[in-house]
Amino acid sequence: MKKVLVVLAHPNFEKSRGNRALIEAICELPSVTIHHLYKQYSQWQIDVQAEQALLIQQDLIVFQHPLYWYSVPPLLKKWMDDVLTFGFAFGQDGTALKGKELMPVITTGGLPELYAAGGGANFTISELLRPIQQTATFCGMGYKTPFVVYGFLPQELEIPGAITDEQLFQEANRYRQFLQHYMAG
Numbered sequence: 001m002k003k004v005l006v007v008l009a010h011p012n013f014e015k016s017r018g019n020r021a022l023i024e025a026i027c028e029l030p031s032v033t034i035h036h037l038y039k040q041y042s043q044w045q046i047d048v049q050a051e052q053a054l055l056i057q058q059d060l061i062v063f064q065h066p067l068y069w070y071s072v073p074p075l076l077k078k079w080m081d082d083v084l085t086f087g088f089a090f091g092q093d094g095t096a097l098k099g100k101e102l103m104p105v106i107t108t109g110g111l112p113e114l115y116a117a118g119g120g121a122n123f124t125i126s127e128l129l130r131p132i133q134q135t136a137t138f139c140g141m142g143y144k145t146p147f148v149v150y151g152f153l154p155q156e157l158e159i160p161g162a163i164t165d166e167q168l169f170q171e172a173n174r175y176r177q178f179l180q181h182y183m184a185g
């Protein structure tokens, strides 16, 4: 069975609605490891050797996080800077990640139409994630289509189009089914 590492980057996971529901749906799957960066590294001192040792055991590496300013939360960026080093992830002998796959799993405040072509955010999620896609490519990894769950707006505002509990439940199931299918393949 294929192995999946979910690198979870949420600075405020206790207050999370979206990422928490997604994690609850997948946390008991066999051969899925949840790696909660903000819990593991509350002082931001990343153990590079431990992270690299963890990465080489995996087939699929998921970057799961809320979209923060159209990008990743800062500890995930630091993790990339520290862990994806010359000689490990790139460079002549840096082939440790070659042939593995990377998939972003993102929650957004914005509704889908904000990120549609011509929408208010000016760019689609795929366009905004180009640095992640190119990082994967540069490291010799495959890049999987991002799994995006939109519309996490304050529920008390009752904004039309905001994700409902029922829709979130369905998306969380879809995430679990995707990983189950991937691991069996």
Ligand SMILES: Cc1cc2nc3c(=O)[nH]c(=O)nc-3n(C[C@H](O)[C@H](O)[C@H](O)COP(=O)(O)O)c2cc1C
Binding pocket: 010, 015, 016, 017, 018, 019, 020, 065, 066, 067, 068, 069, 070, 071, 107, 108, 109, 110, 111, 152
């Ligand atoms: C610092 C910060 C920056 C954010 N930037 C964006 C953004 O660029 N685009 C967006 O759609 N939502 C943005 N949001 C909203 C979050 O993405 C949203 O609250 C989150 O995905 C909901 O997931 P959660 O329930 O797991 O926290 C931002 C929220 C915070 C706190």
